[in-house]
Amino acid sequence: MTSLTSIVNELDSLLGTQGFPDYKEALNGLQLETRDDITKVAAAVDLRERTINGAREHGANLLLVHHGLFWGGLQPLRGSRFRRLHALLASGIAVYSSHLPLDAHAEIGNNVLLARELGLTPSASFARFETIDIGVRGESSVATAELIARADAVARRWGGVARSSPAEPHRKTKRWAICTGGGASAETLHEAAEHEVDTLIVGEGPHWTAIEADELGIVVIYAGHYATETFGVRALADYVGRTFDLPTVFIDIPTGL
Numbered sequence: 001m002t003s004l005t006s007i008v009n010e011l012d013s014l015l016g017t018q019g020f021p022d023y024k025e026a027l028n029g030l031q032l033e034t035r036d037d038i039t040k041v042a043a044a045v046d047l048r049e050r051t052i053n054g055a056r057e058h059g060a061n062l063l064l065v066h067h068g069l070f071w072g073g074l075q076p077l078r079g080s081r082f083r084r085l086h087a088l089l090a091s092g093i094a095v096y097s098s099h100l101p102l103d104a105h106a107e108i109g110n111n112v113l114l115a116r117e118l119g120l121t122p123s124a125s126f127a128r129f130e131t132i133d134i135g136v137r138g139e140s141s142v143a144t145a146e147l148i149a150r151a152d153a154v155a156r157r158w159g160g161v162a163r164s165s166p167a168e169p170h171r172k173t174k175r176w177a178i179c180t181g182g183g184a185s186a187e188t189l190h191e192a193a194e195h196e197v198d199t200l201i202v203g204e205g206p207h208w209t210a211i212e213a214d215e216l217g218i219v220v221i222y223a224g225h226y227a228t229e230t231f232g233v234r235a236l237a238d239y240v241g242r243t244f245d246l247p248t249v250f251i252d253i254p255t256g257l
């Protein structure tokens with residue numbers, strides 16, 4: 001049993017939550033408190049009814065998420081939004097959300113952990129957002145087809161499938177960059193080209209990014225928004241479990257994307 005305040009203080013300091021730039025809907029940090037001490041920690045990528053139900057069924061009363069309660073923006077608490085809040089309050093479940101701080105973290109961040117999972121070693125940061133870099137990049141000599149296969153293995157583990165823009169059969173990836181989640185954008189493609197990156201690994205992106213990338217000589221691997229963001233919250237839950245000697249559980253609700 002641990003007080004919510006001590007966990008929140010630890011997480012805020014670990015993640016540098018205060019002052020970390022982000023989309024305003026991210027509202028990083030404690031989003032919903034509870035009156036009780038914390039007895040079990042659940043982690044999930046998305047705050048949604050099914051993850052709340054999962055946390056309740058596992059007897060967890062702190063839910064760590066990447067996309068929090070306010071992800072959909074300013075909206076009335078009706079329908080599914082009302083049901084989410086009601087279920088959380090009725091079960092006494094607190095919510096702590098971490099978006100870009102958890103993408104960018106050097107040890108438990110989505111980007112660094114996805115790189116490790118793909119057998120890649122980062123040597124620099126990538127994907128600038130305001131004053132910070134949230135992604136990673138580095139060099140390798142791996143066949144691009146092999147990298148696509150590794151990304152596909154990650155995607156399939158979490159209920160998805162990896163896709164990529166076309167790659168020549170004998171192509172090698174010499175310079176790569178990673179930006180998890182909705183990582184393919186005009187900004188990341190521009191930055192990739194600037195650093196002579198030849199393979200960009202993201203969660204997802206619009207159709208035109210594959211065309212733009214192809215014309216820049218870049219192969220984009222879309223490994224799934226959900227799959228690429230399972231790493232950080234799981235690592236965060238492990239960290240809390242180790243630090244405060246609490247049981248943890250990951251609530252896996254794949255979106256297929």
Ligand SMILES: [Zn+2]
Pocket residue numbers: 067181182225229
């Ligand atoms: Zn995301």
